Amino acid sequence: MLEKKSTRVRKEEIVLAALEVVGNKGVRALTIGAIAASAGMSEANIYRHFSGKEAIYFAMAEFIGSAVMGKAASIAGGSRKPLEKLETIFTSHITLIVEHPGIPRFVFSDDIHLGHQDVASYLALRIGNYVETISGIIAAGINEGELSPKVSSRETALTLLGMIQITALRWTIGNASFDIRCEAEKLWNNFVGLIR
Amino acid sequence: MLEKKSTRVRKEEIVLAALEVVGNKGVRALTIGAIAASAGMSEANIYRHFSGKEAIYFAMAEFIGSAVMGKAASIAGGSRKPLEKLETIFTSHITLIVEHPGIPRFVFSDDIHLGHQDVASYLALRIGNYVETISGIIAAGINEGELSPKVSSRETALTLLGMIQITALRWTIGNASFDIRCEAEKLWNNFVGLIR
DNA sequence: ATATTATGTGAATACTTATTCGCATGAGGT
DNA sequence: ACCTCATGCGAATAAGTATTCACATAATAT
Numbered sequence: 001m002l003e004k005k006s007t008r009v010r011k012e013e014i015v016l017a018a019l020e021v022v023g024n025k026g027v028r029a030l031t032i033g034a035i036a037a038s039a040g041m042s043e044a045n046i047y048r049h050f051s052g053k054e055a056i057y058f059a060m061a062e063f064i065g066s067a068v069m070g071k072a073a074s075i076a077g078g079s080r081k082p083l084e085k086l087e088t089i090f091t092s093h094i095t096l097i098v099e100h101p102g103i104p105r106f107v108f109s110d111d112i113h114l115g116h117q118d119v120a121s122y123l124a125l126r127i128g129n130y131v132e133t134i135s136g137i138i139a140a141g142i143n144e145g146e147l148s149p150k151v152s153s154r155e156t157a158l159t160l161l162g163m164i165q166i167t168a169l170r171w172t173i174g175n176a177s178f179d180i181r182c183e184a185e186k187l188w189n190n191f192v193g194l195i196r
Numbered sequence: 197m198l199e200k201k202s203t204r205v206r207k208e209e210i211v212l213a214a215l216e217v218v219g220n221k222g223v224r225a226l227t228i229g230a231i232a233a234s235a236g237m238s239e240a241n242i243y244r245h246f247s248g249k250e251a252i253y254f255a256m257a258e259f260i261g262s263a264v265m266g267k268a269a270s271i272a273g274g275s276r277k278p279l280e281k282l283e284t285i286f287t288s289h290i291t292l293i294v295e296h297p298g299i300p301r302f303v304f305s306d307d308i309h310l311g312h313q314d315v316a317s318y319l320a321l322r323i324g325n326y327v328e329t330i331s332g333i334i335a336a337g338i339n340e341g342e343l344s345p346k347v348s349s350r351e352t353a354l355t356l357l358g359m360i361q362i363t364a365l366r367w368t369i370g371n372a373s374f375d376i377r378c379e380a381e382k383l384w385n386n387f388v389g390l391i392r
Numbered sequence: 393a394t395a396t397t398a399t400g401t402g403a404a405t406a407c408t409t410a411t412t413c414g415c416a417t418g419a420g421g422t
Numbered sequence: 423a424c425c426t427c428a429t430g431c432g433a434a435t436a437a438g439t440a441t442t443c444a445c446a447t448a449a450t451a452t
Binding site for chain 3: 001002003004005006007010041042043044045048049
């Protein structure tokens, strides 16, 4: 039998195991059995710590939201120049995708959007924060003269997010068949040329 | 009992019904029962015309590929100026999403990407064509002096595709709670300012 | 030490879904 | 007219999945 641990610890293990399942097999394959196998515990034990699948989805969304937003917020709050902040956020987001492919897959899953409205609303909120954070940096860049006054901060922030998303999608759909960092760098260089 | 029709006709009906299911409930809900209900026929009859679910997925991918690419190719082959072509492709893609939300949902579904590799490869091929078509238009725009020589055609094409995708995603995730055409227009105006 | 409570598990249970089977029926060729 | 076969359907079948249950065991409080 598995050694006993507190619910607090098990909850985290379960969330990470679930994220790994999504990274390897997608949201469709996120069954209680798969989570249990990935976490190395029995299916029944999952229910000792979560009331059901819905609660697991929600915990995953909270984990992802904190991870992504936490990183971005700490970069945004730093003292570097706006353009450098943007690049750091962009590349560290790509790094996060490489390390946890489950994150974009979960966030972009239509199963979540349509089948779990409350989780979707939470994600929408976090995405909104993310866009605002990036918008703020862009606005600062314009004020400081580092970026062209032609750019609209909010729309440009969305464009940047779109670049991240399309890269993640093509990488996933093509079975990770190209170097995502290299692709991302090319996109970034082009982007900088456009907004400067 | 349903009136009898040829397999050729039924196949098309089934594909359209399946696309409607995806548009309303997502890929997760694309069950044989749901398709049958949407098409107004029995589940067993689906199997008279398709060997199984996999074959239906493939037929859907072919249908979508033809629809999206056909439109883009015909616009690309027209005689308008490059920038105008780009805008037309962009807005007609958004229109397509509004009319058939099932299309982006199917194309971006991780279930398809991970669980049906051959369908995914086919989609990746079509997306590649799409990017090339847009790239070509951008390259022409640069040559004709309509677009800034600073832009890199392939990366800018991907950025445009990313804009479409992030807009579709935010629209879906937020339950179609904003005017997608209006959002798309704002993104486009900003984009034009950047690349011109 | 003992009692209590939290944590862990294999085995049911109830439900969904893809696919197959035996049989019905009607359209088109002869 | 009638034969044949493609098209259609209700009812199995088989496999997978979420959740619950009855019981086991280890940590913790008394």
